Amino acid sequence: MIKLNINKKIYNLDADPEMPLLWVLRDVVGLIGTKYGCGVAQCGACVVHLDGEAVRSCVTKLSRAEGKKVITIEGLSENHTHPLQQAWLELDVSQCGYCQAGQIMSAAVLLNENKKPSDQDIDDAMAGNICRCGTYLRIREAIHLASEIQGKERS
Amino acid sequence: MEKTKSNINRRSFLKASALLGGGLMIQFSALAKFDLPAKSVDGINAFPWNEINGYIKITSDNVIKIINPNPEFGQNVMTSLPMIVAEELDVDWKKVIVEMGPHDSVKLGAQFTGGSNSMRMYWRPLREAGATARQMLMEAAAQTWAVPVEEVTAKAGVLGHEKSGKTASYGDLAAKASSLPVPKGVKLKDVKSFNVVRNSQKNVEGAKIVSGKPLFGLDYKHEGMLIAMIQHPPAFGMTFKSFDGSQALKMPGIKSVFSLKLYEDGFEQGGFDTRTFNDVLVVVGKTTWEVMNARKKLIVEWVPAGDVKDTMAGRGGKREVVVPGELENTADQHAKMVEYANKPAQVLRKDGDPETAFKNAAQIIERTFNAPFLAHNCMEPMNFFAHVTDEKALLVGPLQAPGWTEPTLVKVLKLPADKIEIQMTRMGGGFGRRAYGHYLVEAALISKKVNAPVKLIYSREDDTTYGIYRPMYTATYRAALDANKNLIAFHVKGGGIPEHAIHPNRFPAGAVDNYLAEGWQIPSNITIGAFRAPRSNFNAAAEQSFLDELAEAMGKDPIDFRLELLKRAKDTPVGKNNEYDADRYAGVLKLVKEKSGWNGPEHKKFSRGVAAYFCHSSYAAHVVDMTTKDGQPYVERVFSAIDCGIVINPDAATNMVQGAVVDGIGNAMYGGLTHKNGVVEESNFHKYRLIRMHEAPKKVEVHFIKNDIDPTGLGEPPFPPVFGAVANALYKASGRRFYQQPFSSPQPSAIPAV
Numbered sequence: 001m002i003k004l005n006i007n008k009k010i011y012n013l014d015a016d017p018e019m020p021l022l023w024v025l026r027d028v029v030g031l032i033g034t035k036y037g038c039g040v041a042q043c044g045a046c047v048v049h050l051d052g053e054a055v056r057s058c059v060t061k062l063s064r065a066e067g068k069k070v071i072t073i074e075g076l077s078e079n080h081t082h083p084l085q086q087a088w089l090e091l092d093v094s095q096c097g098y099c100q101a102g103q104i105m106s107a108a109v110l111l112n113e114n115k116k117p118s119d120q121d122i123d124d125a126m127a128g129n130i131c132r133c134g135t136y137l138r139i140r141e142a143i144h145l146a147s148e149i150q151g152k153e154r155s
Numbered sequence: 156m157e158k159t160k161s162n163i164n165r166r167s168f169l170k171a172s173a174l175l176g177g178g179l180m181i182q183f184s185a186l187a188k189f190d191l192p193a194k195s196v197d198g199i200n201a202f203p204w205n206e207i208n209g210y211i212k213i214t215s216d217n218v219i220k221i222i223n224p225n226p227e228f229g230q231n232v233m234t235s236l237p238m239i240v241a242e243e244l245d246v247d248w249k250k251v252i253v254e255m256g257p258h259d260s261v262k263l264g265a266q267f268t269g270g271s272n273s274m275r276m277y278w279r280p281l282r283e284a285g286a287t288a289r290q291m292l293m294e295a296a297a298q299t300w301a302v303p304v305e306e307v308t309a310k311a312g313v314l315g316h317e318k319s320g321k322t323a324s325y326g327d328l329a330a331k332a333s334s335l336p337v338p339k340g341v342k343l344k345d346v347k348s349f350n351v352v353r354n355s356q357k358n359v360e361g362a363k364i365v366s367g368k369p370l371f372g373l374d375y376k377h378e379g380m381l382i383a384m385i386q387h388p389p390a391f392g393m394t395f396k397s398f399d400g401s402q403a404l405k406m407p408g409i410k411s412v413f414s415l416k417l418y419e420d421g422f423e424q425g426g427f428d429t430r431t432f433n434d435v436l437v438v439v440g441k442t443t444w445e446v447m448n449a450r451k452k453l454i455v456e457w458v459p460a461g462d463v464k465d466t467m468a469g470r471g472g473k474r475e476v477v478v479p480g481e482l483e484n485t486a487d488q489h490a491k492m493v494e495y496a497n498k499p500a501q502v503l504r505k506d507g508d509p510e511t512a513f514k515n516a517a518q519i520i521e522r523t524f525n526a527p528f529l530a531h532n533c534m535e536p537m538n539f540f541a542h543v544t545d546e547k548a549l550l551v552g553p554l555q556a557p558g559w560t561e562p563t564l565v566k567v568l569k570l571p572a573d574k575i576e577i578q579m580t581r582m583g584g585g586f587g588r589r590a591y592g593h594y595l596v597e598a599a600l601i602s603k604k605v606n607a608p609v610k611l612i613y614s615r616e617d618d619t620t621y622g623i624y625r626p627m628y629t630a631t632y633r634a635a636l637d638a639n640k641n642l643i644a645f646h647v648k649g650g651g652i653p654e655h656a657i658h659p660n661r662f663p664a665g666a667v668d669n670y671l672a673e674g675w676q677i678p679s680n681i682t683i684g685a686f687r688a689p690r691s692n693f694n695a696a697a698e699q700s701f702l703d704e705l706a707e708a709m710g711k712d713p714i715d716f717r718l719e720l721l722k723r724a725k726d727t728p729v730g731k732n733n734e735y736d737a738d739r740y741a742g743v744l745k746l747v748k749e750k751s752g753w754n755g756p757e758h759k760k761f762s763r764g765v766a767a768y769f770c771h772s773s774y775a776a777h778v779v780d781m782t783t784k785d786g787q788p789y790v791e792r793v794f795s796a797i798d799c800g801i802v803i804n805p806d807a808a809t810n811m812v813q814g815a816v817v818d819g820i821g822n823a824m825y826g827g828l829t830h831k832n833g834v835v836e837e838s839n840f841h842k843y844r845l846i847r848m849h850e851a852p853k854k855v856e857v858h859f860i861k862n863d864i865d866p867t868g869l870g871e872p873p874f875p876p877v878f879g880a881v882a883n884a885l886y887k888a889s890g891r892r893f894y895q896q897p898f899s900s901p902q903p904s905a906i907p908a909v
Binding site for chain 2: 016019020023026027028030031032033034035036037038039040042043045072073074076079080084085088089092093094095096097098099100101104119122123124126127129130131132133134135136137138139140
């Protein structure tokens with residue numbers, strides 16, 4: 001049995017410790033918000049937070065997550081109220097939408113570490129997330145907007 | 156799409172309704188209370204709906220549900236098609252619930268996402284559906300109140316009769332309306348009076364997307380569902396001779412290992428039955444990870460398949476074709492194209508006397524353009540759920556063309572069509588790839604074989620290496636100029652593996668007196684198909700680069716040169732069957748010229764490229780402003796002008812054009828698929844380069860031509876001309892022309908200057 005803390009809930013899982021966290025989340029726990037895109041840490045669709053760090057769950061073994069706090073898109077906020085989720089909805093960023101959970105999870109770590117990221121900061125931080133529909137412009141804009149929303153919420 | 160059990164049943168819903176007071180407000184308070192997104196609700200399927208027609212259902216509590224008929228792959232039809240219904244039905248859009256319809260061609264029409272077709276196909280039927288339902292509700296009110304129907308009004312979901320002061324919600328009269336005969340020839344609204352359509356409405360699934368709710372095929376779950384993966388041959392042109400699945404079968408979680416034949420010998424393939432490998436190996440087990448691991452334990456002897464016979468049906472009638480068995484190499488493909496380009500080809504169109512004109516020319520400009528195979532790289536790899544029994548089949552997943560897949564399932568499963576239920580989930584991208592339903596057929600046959608509900612999942616590598624790709628193309632363009640540098644003849648000869656891209660009746664056909672278009676093709680076992688305007692996206696690169704070079708040789712501004720040709724095509728068109736409308740084509744060029752400040756000195760710091768193209772009934776032009784970033788060419792800014800007729804949902808349409816621009820830059824600069832002994836060399840994103848955030852422009856300014864033409868489609872048209880505009884900006888930036896896609900690859904040297 002492996003004990004996992006996912007979205008502030010404790011799970012005791014009977015799973016292969018070698019199994020990537022992505023498939024643990026999707027197939028064992030049933031949290032499907034985290035997406036499979038490439039399986040080799042190239043596209044960022046599977047990004048989750050592990051103790052506040054953005055990790056690619058497709059190459060993160062279950063054993064590495066043991067004892068750490070996992071946050072997935074489902075646990076980012078209640079009722080999609082995270083500043084990034086608000087900004088994403090305000091600017092209607094999504095096209096197909098498949099990559100957006102990973103984009104938001106990567107951006108959330110950026111905004112934690114950098115309250116007012118520049119375009120360059122965003123480009124650097126988001127270079128690991130592919131959007132095949134090409135919504136990059138709106139993602140960039142939404143991160144700026146989220147930064148503003150976050151600033152207002154804290155002030 | 157997942158039919159989850161709702162935590163609100165009818166009883167608790169009604170209780171909530173009674174508590175809060177009745178009508179619409181209550182309904183949405185109840186939804187809020189249960190934290191269900193108001194726009195797209197699974198939970199209330201339990202309520203009794205009055206079906207006014209296939210697209211509209213209304214409860215007596217006045218909950219209005221609009222069914223989206225067409226599969227959603229990011230083009231936003233889940234929002235924009237129901238908007239059309241809501242407009243004519245005359246309801247408050249904010250209070251409408253939207254649901255994806257199942258495959259049902261009787262109630263919901265042709266249901267095909269592709270060819271920029273959704274709006275063209277559904278504009279009229281959906282307006283009529285909305286207007287007819289509104290008329291039936293008015294008729295129900297007239298009968299109930301015993302007043303003439305002409306005196307009944309219907310606005311924002313409320314029926315009224317002014318003289319008597321009577322009012323009712325649509326819901327109050329929905330049951331009666333649904334029993335009335337369907338009126339014919341109902342009057343539609345004036346498009347100038349629209350207040351839902353032509354106004355930006357948010358994506359109805361936006362909240363679900365940003366909060367990770369189940370939407371996609373890979374998210375679909377079913378009780379007792381197993382996971383299946385196929386192992387296809389490692390190379391185009393190969394098959395398996397024998398296999399040993401015993402090691403795989405011993406792996407944890409594995410239920411079954413077997414080989415699968417997709418189509419029986421002599422199966423008559425329709426145009427969208429394309430499949431690469433007819434015989435594959437299958438591993439079925441409990442979880443994706445276990446199946447992935449077990450698949451690695453398959454011991455297989457792969458052998459060249461040799462030439463294979465296929466039976467084709469559909470357009471062109473029944474015929475046998477031989478698929479060559481060669482294990483192809485990209486270098487050989489190039490060499491073969493050069494060889495074929497020098498052979499006589501099929502004449503596709505000829506105007507005037509191009510041979511004589513070229514003979515008499517003072518100057519001939521000839522350029523050859525090449526482009527590689529392209530893979531779709533949908534972010535959600537191919538997958539489908541199937542539960543097939545002896546009596547019936549349920550299939551759920553991402554699919555563009557259920558109407559084309561169903562007849563194939565009927566033949567393969569030997570079940571009648573009414574026993575096959577297909578549900579379409581949201582798609583994680585499509586771009587044409589999911590019009591080819593072989594992966595449904597595979598899933599269905601696997602489910603039948605293991606007698607269980609099964610989800611077939613392609614890994615990323617499976618998805619990239621088992622593709623229905625954009626073909627490999629080449630085209631040689633020639634222009635003849637007289638001594639005064641007038642264009643007197645134009646010739647294009649194009650080829651491809653295995654299809655050419657030439658549209659003989661498109662611009663500049665119709666604008667040049669002496670014109671010749673020819674095509675040739677090289678048979679191949681590499682499977683190809685739709686890809687966001689597959690032929691157009693090559694033509695718009697080649698032809699629009701060539702026109703740019705030609706304008707320069709003639710000493711003309713590239714936009715003015717195109718406008719001159721279009722004026723000629725309008726005033727005194729050459730030949731017949733010219734596909735494009737010269738006015739609309741010129742319109743986008745003029746608009747992009749104006750909006751970009753085309754010759755403005757303030758834009759000197761950019762290397763500017765322009766291109767325009769017509770495809771799928773719509774028109775697009777772009778001005779690309781290039782700079783350098785980290786020593787690489789970088790498209791910093793783009794101005795786009797589009798004529799797609801009436802724009803249904805302006806902000807979403809803008810989003811789609813911006814996406815098409817980014818997609819175009821990405822594929823033009825980096826896209827390409829190569830082969831070595833039939834093996835795809837770019838198996839995953841570490842080798843297949845896709846555009847990323849830092850390579851996307853800072854700004855894409857989108858302008859639509861304002862007119863009242865019925866919508867002509869938007870998914871594809873903005874994409875092709877990006878390629879040409881990027882090529883032309885690269886020339887301005889570097890002083891040399893780019894003839895070989897992707898443009899980031901080494902370019903052929905020693906092209907003589909004009």
